[in-house]
Amino acid sequence: MLFLDINETDFDTRFAAILTRGEETSLQVTEVVRGIIKDIRSSGDDALLEYTNRFDRLGLADAAGLEITAAEIEAAVAAVPADDLAALQLAVERVARFHEKQKQQTWLSTEESDILLGQKVTPLNRVGIYVPGGKASYPSSVIMNAVPAKVAGVREIIMVCPTPGNEINPAVLAAAKLAGVDRIFRVGGAQAVAALAYGTASIPKVDKITGPGNIYVATAKQLVFGQVGIDMIAGPSEILVINDGTGNPAHIAADLLSQAEHDELASSILITTDRGFGEKVAAEVERQLALLSRESIARASWDKFGAVIVAGSLAEAAAFSNRIAPEHLELAVADPFGLLPLIDNAGAIFMGHWTPEAAGDYLAGPNHTLPTGGTARFFSPLSVDDFVKKSSIISFSEQGLKRLGDRIVQIAGLEGLEAHARSVSLRLEESK
Amino acid sequence: MLFLDINETDFDTRFAAILTRGEETSLQVTEVVRGIIKDIRSSGDDALLEYTNRFDRLGLADAAGLEITAAEIEAAVAAVPADDLAALQLAVERVARFHEKQKQQTWLSTEESDILLGQKVTPLNRVGIYVPGGKASYPSSVIMNAVPAKVAGVREIIMVCPTPGNEINPAVLAAAKLAGVDRIFRVGGAQAVAALAYGTASIPKVDKITGPGNIYVATAKQLVFGQVGIDMIAGPSEILVINDGTGNPAHIAADLLSQAEHDELASSILITTDRGFGEKVAAEVERQLALLSRESIARASWDKFGAVIVAGSLAEAAAFSNRIAPEHLELAVADPFGLLPLIDNAGAIFMGHWTPEAAGDYLAGPNHTLPTGGTARFFSPLSVDDFVKKSSIISFSEQGLKRLGDRIVQIAGLEGLEAHARSVSLRLEESK
Numbered sequence: 001m002l003f004l005d006i007n008e009t010d011f012d013t014r015f016a017a018i019l020t021r022g023e024e025t026s027l028q029v030t031e032v033v034r035g036i037i038k039d040i041r042s043s044g045d046d047a048l049l050e051y052t053n054r055f056d057r058l059g060l061a062d063a064a065g066l067e068i069t070a071a072e073i074e075a076a077v078a079a080v081p082a083d084d085l086a087a088l089q090l091a092v093e094r095v096a097r098f099h100e101k102q103k104q105q106t107w108l109s110t111e112e113s114d115i116l117l118g119q120k121v122t123p124l125n126r127v128g129i130y131v132p133g134g135k136a137s138y139p140s141s142v143i144m145n146a147v148p149a150k151v152a153g154v155r156e157i158i159m160v161c162p163t164p165g166n167e168i169n170p171a172v173l174a175a176a177k178l179a180g181v182d183r184i185f186r187v188g189g190a191q192a193v194a195a196l197a198y199g200t201a202s203i204p205k206v207d208k209i210t211g212p213g214n215i216y217v218a219t220a221k222q223l224v225f226g227q228v229g230i231d232m233i234a235g236p237s238e239i240l241v242i243n244d245g246t247g248n249p250a251h252i253a254a255d256l257l258s259q260a261e262h263d264e265l266a267s268s269i270l271i272t273t274d275r276g277f278g279e280k281v282a283a284e285v286e287r288q289l290a291l292l293s294r295e296s297i298a299r300a301s302w303d304k305f306g307a308v309i310v311a312g313s314l315a316e317a318a319a320f321s322n323r324i325a326p327e328h329l330e331l332a333v334a335d336p337f338g339l340l341p342l343i344d345n346a347g348a349i350f351m352g353h354w355t356p357e358a359a360g361d362y363l364a365g366p367n368h369t370l371p372t373g374g375t376a377r378f379f380s381p382l383s384v385d386d387f388v389k390k391s392s393i394i395s396f397s398e399q400g401l402k403r404l405g406d407r408i409v410q411i412a413g414l415e416g417l418e419a420h421a422r423s424v425s426l427r428l429e430e431s432k
Numbered sequence: 433m434l435f436l437d438i439n440e441t442d443f444d445t446r447f448a449a450i451l452t453r454g455e456e457t458s459l460q461v462t463e464v465v466r467g468i469i470k471d472i473r474s475s476g477d478d479a480l481l482e483y484t485n486r487f488d489r490l491g492l493a494d495a496a497g498l499e500i501t502a503a504e505i506e507a508a509v510a511a512v513p514a515d516d517l518a519a520l521q522l523a524v525e526r527v528a529r530f531h532e533k534q535k536q537q538t539w540l541s542t543e544e545s546d547i548l549l550g551q552k553v554t555p556l557n558r559v560g561i562y563v564p565g566g567k568a569s570y571p572s573s574v575i576m577n578a579v580p581a582k583v584a585g586v587r588e589i590i591m592v593c594p595t596p597g598n599e600i601n602p603a604v605l606a607a608a609k610l611a612g613v614d615r616i617f618r619v620g621g622a623q624a625v626a627a628l629a630y631g632t633a634s635i636p637k638v639d640k641i642t643g644p645g646n647i648y649v650a651t652a653k654q655l656v657f658g659q660v661g662i663d664m665i666a667g668p669s670e671i672l673v674i675n676d677g678t679g680n681p682a683h684i685a686a687d688l689l690s691q692a693e694h695d696e697l698a699s700s701i702l703i704t705t706d707r708g709f710g711e712k713v714a715a716e717v718e719r720q721l722a723l724l725s726r727e728s729i730a731r732a733s734w735d736k737f738g739a740v741i742v743a744g745s746l747a748e749a750a751a752f753s754n755r756i757a758p759e760h761l762e763l764a765v766a767d768p769f770g771l772l773p774l775i776d777n778a779g780a781i782f783m784g785h786w787t788p789e790a791a792g793d794y795l796a797g798p799n800h801t802l803p804t805g806g807t808a809r810f811f812s813p814l815s816v817d818d819f820v821k822k823s824s825i826i827s828f829s830e831q832g833l834k835r836l837g838d839r840i841v842q843i844a845g846l847e848g849l850e851a852h853a854r855s856v857s858l859r860l861e862e863s864k
Binding site for chain 2: 083087109119125135140222228229254255258262329349362364366367370375379381389390391396400404408412417420
């Protein structure tokens, strides 16, 4: 863990390791993934079945076995305690209610009497949701991907989730059912992404793929981008806490560890205007680390990518935060709304001392799929916007074309595009 | 040119060549571009200068010469006839007025008294606009990329435009000035994209890169995606006209050719419920082709990727259009608004007989940067949305955390994330 003053002369140098912790995809991984995509495109289900049996240690005889049946889903739902189902249902409802507010309407401007202009908003037809398998198979990931798609009006939601050793978390299947997923396939990795992007006999081709995954999944998503839409390129995740010396150091320490326990590459940073507070948080982190069952992961993350930074002012802390563009930003200060206008780049902003990051991870309502690794400079949280597309609407009347036609012909001429000009001038001639 | 009935049994087979005309980026191009990006990252301005001098046949002595000066821009503006400046100014104003309507506000929901939830909308800080050089250097491209950025509130707009043989279209520089571009560099190709994505001593690093370009530019944009945002992956462009036998065949022919004159890979398709009308359009295309100075390009496009298709009904035509997901869709029918609800996938929709595609290319208001090659299934026109990003706002009061905290702890437990649970339970204990 680094304990630094932001105004030390070598701050940037010492901090650089944290900023660049996201490994770039190696050419080797890219080549492997490219090969898998090629196989799926050329051999479809045969390749998908072979990769799935091999990587997930399954013994499926044919492609029909790739789909998880309604009976299997019902059995999983029955296996989840009723009180856990109620918690997941609450999450689905609250996430749906928040995302409803993101819906945009088709609009048409009538401010010119002779030209109507507008924008049509249309749900995507079919989307694919990637849900990791094994230990990191979380019901909340299902909810955060499927609910916005459902709210957007997507006609069919296809979920893929690998089942290594034929195991799957029943809560994941229950969440899929509660969130409105239409079909589920027991496939994962680059082969699942390729199957969704290009379609196979058993897996329908989708318009967009969302959801987290390992480096093979992320690389596959990047390679199929353009063939289908994707949500974002995910990197290692992080939390940044801005503090003004108010609040409880034990709470802040717990928040930092809630990020660190995810992943050894996760980064947890406190920037405070109060050195003494920072020291107390550092001590609390050490104390709480020992209590965690995921201690080794959290400790590796904290040791290597944790930091406590002392800033001269909250404005300085906000400027630092904007440079980091953190996935999760806690404004653990007395007046968080006063600080909000200074925040340019962040995935989600957690306001004040009663809003730990975990409050946003499951059921506050906003999405937990957030831009990581500094990409909050330009990416947004997953939202209903990801599951619709827009079409411009342009409607000229005869009068409208007469009013603007000469200028259109003029610019077409300026660009040397005669046929463009003629398509307008022919109509203007007829209109005379 | 294909003349087909949509219900012929071999329709799909015969039509397939048009659908798959977009060549995939070859591994060779990818390797070249990867090498250029690597050079720019490791050698910055030195590499940029060397590539620029080599590819654009310039003799710049140092990196300072990469920027186009204010004096050069003023000279270009002075060289453009006043009436052309007026036409470009009209385009800037109308495009700005349309894009103003796309602006979204930061919102905060107060429907729960103990939990505030919202979404902050923040302009990107700095963006890069790629404008092709040479013959396809169009002032309208500058306007369509820069104006939405400006309307969004982007703080700094950097334009790059190669100047092969040291030539640049003065109208392009004038458009940049009118549209509010802040700085312009005479660089292009993959090296320009890499410089914008990673920054060099002279070119500032941006948050997002938009704008059209050749296969090297498109490949570079795909490879830097994630490091920066990009607008979309552009492929060959197309127009689809849906017709019901009404209107003037000469007009429709002109519209088809306005797409064909762009590029030999462009595709122009008419689908009509009236075979006789289709035959007249085909004859008109032949007649008008001979009148074009860009005849050879337009003829190559029409011969190879042009089509006239006879459909049984407008509903059938709309379903076909949704499969194609055309960049430009003309509803050249008597009742275009009646047909609009059937249209799911299209970049821009041109309504009725007085709205040729060219009406939308310059100054109607909507953007002419549109999803191509079937990607309107999931991509949207370039818009203000491309130049902002969002951050979720989550603000729990003590009462709010007490109300939902147990459920948060429960789901964290379900996912095996102890530190997540503790960050909430520690606060609940204190609150008792």
